[in-house]
Amino acid sequence: MNQLNIIIPDRLIGQRIDSAMAQLLPDYSRSKITSWVRSGGALINGKSFKPKEKVLGGEIVALSIKAEKTNEWKAEDIPIEVVYEDDDIIVINKPVGLVTHPGAGNWTGTLANALLHYDPSLATLDRAGIVHRLDKNT
Template sequence: MIESSLYTADIPDELGGLRLDQALAELFPEFSRSRLQDWIKSGCVQVNGKALRAKDKVMGGEAVELRAELQDSGDDQPQDIPLDVVYEDASLIIVNKPAGLVVHPAAGNWDGTLVNALLHYAPELAAVPRAGIVHRLDKDTSGLLMVARTLQAHKVLVEQLQARDIEREYLAVVQGTMTAGGTVDAPLGRHPVDRKRHAVREDGKPAVTHYRVLERYPHHTLVRLKLETGRTHQIRVHMAHIHYSLVGDPVYGRLRLPAGAGPDLTETLRGFRRQALHATRLALAHPEHGDLCEWEAPMPDDMSALVDALRRAQEEGGAL
């Protein structure tokens, strides 16, 4: 069965000069570029009321209409994987994702993902793009993630995300003692050498992260972060950029043991093998009735144990 849904957007000025398919990939990140190219070829995309080719350049400011034709997916298989569902109704599911769970199937992780779990939990998600997932969390980032249960809900949530109307807040433990909160406004793009990494680049996409201090320790800080944008690895790259890399981050940081750290703290820091990052709060306008909805998920056990060890070390003077 094929269903269609109409998406509209204005191409922002900063995307001027890109190919149409590249601009659409930025505007509609929930769809793959190959799928967008197919829709362009089949006439499902109108730019200022006209059909263009995928390679045609956009200027910025054009009005885009995308009629997304979506077919039931038979590629990803349902799997009975436990889910921590914190809320659900006819149009929305909010999941508290554990660290270690991959969100989308990809090379090296073709099953055992959140998508597989969702297709088992709610089979109707097979008819929604990417099983209803409209934003991502890294494999080793825990916390709240929203899932659209219907095509209409998916459309509304994507529009909210693009308009930056969805509030996403995170907890993180960083290396170094921050004196105050602040904002990182630094564009992000692919690392020029290592394509698996991202980096601050002058020619990157706009990215803004706000952070405030919750607790200070002699050599670490517990912070709460709020995203304005949702770029890949945004928090991890931004914190490393200002020299406060996340504890346990295997890509953008390295283990730094404080001088004089006791055995308890040393063991805890050495044993923390993922970035200390948790999506703790999510707030959005409900896609059906528009009322403000918000959810909070406390830190998972491993991050709580990390914070407890830092507090004990501070009290005992073991990390001074």
């Protein structure tokens, strides 16, 4: 378990605490931060709080972060139809039934796995995003 303490700066006064924390902790999603808050893994000045509370400024947030088991995304040779590509984007015609990205129950055989095979340099991106994430039944 890692302990992390952050001080909420005055520039974030008036914002929701979960939003402020998301800005200060860009490596974690807002939903992950909210789950820590709701489970008691985040305390402000030693007390629990609700994600929607507003920043007053100068709060000390103590986070207890569990090391999570990660399932590293693996490149897989899955055929994909590239419609368009340039230096910034790749447009794919996603077939019906292909899961978009790895998650519970679907760690392999996804579009993200196929893209890592198509362009291994994508693995170096901090946070690649699928602009229009489509579910597998679409």
